[in-house]
Amino acid sequence: MTLPQPVMLYDTARAPNPRRVRIFLAEKGVSLPTTEIDIMAGQHFDKAYRGKVGSHNVPALELDDGTFLTETVAICRYLEAIYPDNNLLGDGPLEQSLVEMWSRRIETHLMMPIAFVARHGIAGMQALEREQCPAWSEHNVPRVAAGLRWFEKCLGDKSFIAGDRFTLADITAFCTLDFMRLIRTPIPEENLRTHAWRARCKARGTIVS
Amino acid sequence: MTLPQPVMLYDTARAPNPRRVRIFLAEKGVSLPTTEIDIMAGQHFDKAYRGKVGSHNVPALELDDGTFLTETVAICRYLEAIYPDNNLLGDGPLEQSLVEMWSRRIETHLMMPIAFVARHGIAGMQALEREQCPAWSEHNVPRVAAGLRWFEKCLGDKSFIAGDRFTLADITAFCTLDFMRLIRTPIPEENLRTHAWRARCKARGTIVS
Structure with a gap:
């Protein structure tokens, strides 16, 4: 085919x-x-x-x-x-579903709150949203903080967020956390697992801007 | 395996x-x-x-x-x-990506605005959201209307939303549109393609409640 x-x-x-x-x-x-x-x-x-x-x-x-x-x-x-080499979406049905699950969880718990804070709270981003809802931006500020705590907890003793190897779920998380620059929110220093995971991702040499 | x-x-x-x-x-x-x-x-x-x-x-x-x-x-x-029989997620890579694309589009354009109107605007749903943001509920009311117009347009001359057969994307859309009962928003009568598509889905006999 x-x-x-x-x-x-x-x-x-x-x-x-x-x-x-x-x-x-x-x-x-x-x-x-x-x-x-x-x-x-x-x-x-x-x-x-x-x-x-x-x-x-x-x-x-x-x-x-x-x-x-x-x-x-x-x-x-x-x-x-x-391009099937260097599998990123899971090898076999179970890992595929787990990678999708983790990627979607990160979209929900982190990417969306961060995007809402930015897109509805930063004047320059009105072009993207057309009509902004500042109350929704404020509503999501504590959700970003909660999402960061959740991610730190979910990493646990794993090397990567979906398990022992780098997958799309890590790409989702890496791009999401970097996007916090826009809302001037750093990863808290005490989130040691998140910082170590981020260093492991960067060390791959594929984290292009 | x-x-x-x-x-x-x-x-x-x-x-x-x-x-x-x-x-x-x-x-x-x-x-x-x-x-x-x-x-x-x-x-x-x-x-x-x-x-x-x-x-x-x-x-x-x-x-x-x-x-x-x-x-x-x-x-x-x-x-x-x-359970691979009666394929619903796409047969082969291209259809799989198209089904995922359509299902995600429906999540974004319809499911999320409807859920936001309900979860942040109906007092009884506070249990789900914990803290509600009524301004965000109001903000999404016109987005639901826009989503319904978008769906009607996307159906075009297709039998189902991802093409000529029933897939997960139709399941996503059917459950999403039925969920509008909660926000007391009917599918507009003039959305003839949407009503005909809905009848085609129901005729399958698998649209359980």
Whole structure:
């Protein structure tokens, strides 16, 4: 079976989801042709982009049969099928479900609260949200702190968040925690496991910006 | 390879995510031993539940090797591996990524706005959210309306939302739209494609409550 091949990645700097795909590709040792979309200028809302891609989301992956894939994990799942070496989504059904479970937990407990604080609380991010809800930004500040405590606890004695090896769930967590720069929230110094895990991730040499 | 087998499904009535798993199993023709968790009484926050499952989330799937899976789609992905007949997550990498893409889009454009309106706007749902943010409930009311228009448009001439056959993405959408009963929002009469799609889903005889 020949699968449609990726021909173009629509990407944008500084946002955590496109970065998840960049790190995923770096782990695979794969480089794709890339088109940069300026989301702060609202380029992803342009009719040209939406008409072609079928959604305003970035990242998007164009295939040589004309298909466009959006949604970060759906894109990574397709890339894993095309470039199966250096497995990142789980080897076999049980690990696959555990990686998905951990990645989704991190999206819920950390990525979403951080995004809500930023997107509804930082004036410059109105371009992304169109209408902001400052009360929701404030509501999520303690949830970010709770999410950081939760992540530290979940690491336990594991080397990586889904178990003993690096997976998409670590990519999700790494990009999420780095995104806290935007809301000027550091990882608390006492979260020793989180800092050690972060150093293990960085040591791989694939954590591109 | 023998995979760990499901031994118990932790379930709860009326919430959309556990229902997604129930419909998924009905499509597979599979019935599992079930334990009902009373989320309105906060039973999922009890130490007994969290200590066992590793999270407060419902649904949860217990396997015979002692693993607990949470996160609805991760559970469905494991069930698809155990019961591969009547494929619902996509046959081959491209369809798998498209089903995931559509199911996630529906989660973002419809499930989340509806859940936010309900969980932050209905007094009786404070048990789930602990602290509510009424401004966020109000903020999401127009997003629900926009999501309904978006879904009607996305259906286009397709029989089902990810293409020409029923998949997890339809299960996600069906449970999401039914959940609007809670916020007393009907599907607009003029959304003819949505109503016809809903009738096609119901005609399968697997849309359990």
